[in-house]
Amino acid sequence: MAPEIKYTKIFINNEWVGAKSGKTFDTYNPHDGSVIAKVAEGDKADIAAAVAAAKAAFHRNSEWRLLDASARSRLLNKFADLIERDQDYLSSLETYNNGMVCSFSKFMIHGMILPSIRYLASLADKIQGDTIPMDGDVFTYTLKQPVGVCGLILPWNGPMAMFVSKVCTALAAGCTVVVKPAEQTPLTALAMAALLAEAGIPKGVVNVVPGYGETAGAALTLHPDVAKISFTGSVEVGKIIQQAAGANNLKRVTLELGGKSPLVIMDDADLNLAVPLAAQGVFSHQGQVCVAASRLFVQAGIYDKFVQAAAQYAKSRKLGDPYDPTTEQGPQVDEVMLKKVLGYIEQGKKEGAKLMAGGKRVGTTGFYIEPTVFADVKDDMTIAKEEIFGPVQSILKFDTLEEVIDRANNTNFGLAAGICTTNLNNALQFSKHVEAGIVWVNTYLAFGAQAPFGGFKDSGLGRESGLKCVEAYMEVKTVTVALPKKL
Secondary structure, three states, X not given: OOOOOOOOOEEEOOEEEOOOOOOEEEEEOOOOOOEEEEEEOEOHHHHHHHHHHHHHHOOOOOOOOOOOHHHHHHHHHHHHHHHHHOHHHHHXXXXXXXXXXXXXXXXXXXXXXXXXXXXXXXXXXXXXXXXXXXXXXXXXXXXXXXXOEEEEEOOOOOHHHHHHHHHHHHHHHOOEEEEEOOOOOOHHHHHHHHHHHHHOOOOOOEEEOOEOHHHHHHHHHHOOOOOEEEEEOOHHHHHHHHHHOOOOOOOEEEEEOOOOOEEEEOOOOXXXXXXXXXXXXXXXXXXXXXXXXXXXXXXXXXXXXXXXXXXXXXXXXXXXOOOOOOOOEOOOOOHHHHHHHHHXXXXXXXXXXXXXXXXXXXXXXXXXXXXXXXXXOOOOOHHHHOOOOXXXXXXXXXXXXXXXXXXXXXXXXXXEEEEEOOOHHHHHHHHHHOOOOEEEEOOOOOOOOOOOEOOOHHXXXXXXXXXXHHHHHEEEEEEEEEOOOOO
């Protein structure tokens, strides 16, 4: 059964309000393309109201600023408790609005979201400065203090996980936030705002304004009272945000952008491990993952055997209703992404890649695409160069480790990379020389709140998660105090 849609308005000062313009926009169910709710369409005026609320909540005498760090930790843990209580509803809502296979959305809550919140909660009271032995009769120390109002712009591919990652990091640091969820998937962000209010978050600390990037998102990025922007999304939009962030004030910026991640399969790899690992790396969540293993390099000695096994594996994956617990692949998020991915598939065939499996839309309702495998892919083909964000596996052949490292690095992306090998030297040399922020050896899509996440080159700026993630939301202040005359 479809989950109840409880929240469709803008969340400001712990209250639900309509857009000042009175406008709404439709949000859809990717399974059948039906409209599931009309959501308030925030724009510049609503962003201004949200930022004003967040700014007031950040005042030095506000309830939020007077909270002890340990109290912020308790509040975040209460938030985690409420998510755990409502996990069935939230996972169903994520599937309904995003198309994420429900078994995967449930895994996301237990495997990523709850551990992330509790880890970030544990960091809130461990933000410490240093004492510095400066010359002279002085005492010098540093304070780490929250940067202020933060604009957090979420992607559509993992709405709940990204809400938690950005919002809870900012709150652990003591900041206040205005969240702009993706227009395709606003519903779980609004539901989680309601849970934060229930957990006891003071008014104005968390505000959520659904709307479009070119209106609400742009207004948030340009607002002079916003001190930091954190954005996850495409490289193209990330570059626009970086430029806009310096227009009216010099905002701090964290960008987690796209990827064209290489996964290297060496001749000595165990195919029983490598074939399903490579498939999961590119087909998980319909390929709508920024670290998807979308460039699969297979060494010449096992190339033909691997291609046949990969094609069979893709054909065996069950595609269908994301609420079916046996489904492995659901729909793309919307018709725009459906057409984009199908366009890449046609381009791959046109440029001479060999279609080994899939390649077609499934059905006429909903946004389903068969798991697709291309062999004989060359480095200069479009499907080998551009981020597809769909279930398309491109298999390229290589001869030596030195060659494949250079080919893997021949891209403007640098988010993730992986290698399957039983040779330790291969693993270490690849990990050292590949240009990527995350490297997996004999595994893929292994995440943890304790590990920094982010990319090289056009794949982004800064890191999320990990022990030092809160520092991206802090300013360092140096204080020097003259000491009394020596006795």
